[in-house]
Amino acid sequence: MFYKTTIFFLVLLTIALVSVAPAFAQVDFSGEWAPRFYEDNPERGPGPELADYLGIPINAAARMRGDTWQASQQTLEEWQCRPHGGFYIWRGPSQLRITKEVDPVTRQITAFHAEWLRSVDNPVYLDGRPRPSENAPHTWGGFATGKWDGDMLTVTVDHLKENYVRRNGLPLSDKATVTEHWIRNGDFLTVVTIVTDPVYLTEPFIRSTDYELDLHQLVEPYPCAVVPEIDRPQGAIPHWFPGTNPDLHEFAEKHGIPFEATRGGAETMYPDYRFKVKDMK
């Protein structure tokens, strides 16, 4: 009788334990994700226009960097194969693949890896590892750790190299930190990025970008080769000196937006600014 009761107890215990098994990963983000360019398509596909700083909380230093930038800079050999940085790439013009790294013993997901056409591997570690020291090298993808918040994955990224917030010369410094929120709603993935940069931004800059699951997608290889694109004297760097860029008004005139608004800044992010724009016209 005692033996039967013990067996019954063990069965009961097994059922109880199974019903409360820990769940390390809430949602599986792995898969092939196609970007949906239904926001800011002209900026993300063909590329932003010169001196379009609308809706970005830049400071005067960032504006100066944008004003003195020349697109021809990207033909420099040092720039030709340069990947998009870990912040910008979510908004970039290519497909996304997310793979998962699984511990063979515990079978828990220990990391997600995100890669795009023109990016390096961007691992997000879920294993609780410590952040590297302040003096550790900065990379294009930075160092990223993730933490679950319900079904949302919250990612903290730092140790980024200097990069850009918009592909028209608006810079992001290597002191920037990024918080990402990965949200999956059915076959849609929305990734919220919030970047804080004490060097070039006066407020956190938030954007959310949407992808859709695409089972037939492949991220193609990107075997970039450096070639001399333009014959120029050694050491010449395309640029404008401050106050000499003749093209700064072009974007404003083309789209009928007051020049002052195109200069950007935190004020331009808020709806009240649209009344000011009307008064400027």
Place this chain on the structure above:
Amino acid sequence: MNRRMLWLFAVVLLLALRCGVQAQGRRGAPPQVPKAAAPIDLTGYWVSVITEDWRVRMVTPNKGNYESVPLTPAGRRVADGWDPAKDEAAGNQCNAYAAPGLMRIPGRLHITWQDDNTLRLDTDSGTQSRLFHFMGPEVQTPAGQKSLQGYSRAQWEFAAALDGEGRVVPGVRKGNLKAVTTLLKGGYLRKNGVPFSENAVLTEYFDRIKTPNGDDWIILTAVVDDPLYLNPSFVVSTNFKKESDGSKWNPTPCSAR
């Protein structure tokens, strides 16, 4: 350990473990009214922050500018025929303030509970009101006239809250709001007449995040399905920052221009 003690131990263990899960509310939770069951608080004043699509949201784009929108040829024809004067004359100046376009218009939201089962969302831009009706899948959408804001069915989507070790934390709710809006009258996705038809279905997901500086945000992912004017579905996400009070609430009427 005698037999009676063994039984007692088994029952107590089972109850303790089950209670840990049930209190979390995901499996077998006692029924609660939607207001009480909310895994996130959406109430309060929220301001849209325009860091995306600035030049088609903060100013009215020119006729024929439907950049980024996957319009069908039929949709393009409608957009190319946009005539704000005609809209004004016909009393249709609120066409761009219908549910699929409303949330992209710069302005503020005020979200409150109208009752235990209905969440209410007011906008200062265009002074529109939307109602989100929480109802079970067995309840049919009431028949009614099509309108700019349509009829929105709402449901909470729950998720488990985990501790650092990956265990379920009892009593902590996580999740988001999903709403599906039908019975739409048809209107504009943008102020310059980029259309959606009266057969469009709007599916929305409201998520809450907190940024490192302590700000609270709603992230709204919206999908518009409309085989007549859109192919494929149109998905955008919009970001709203919480404000401490309604001091910046600034009601303005619909404008067709």
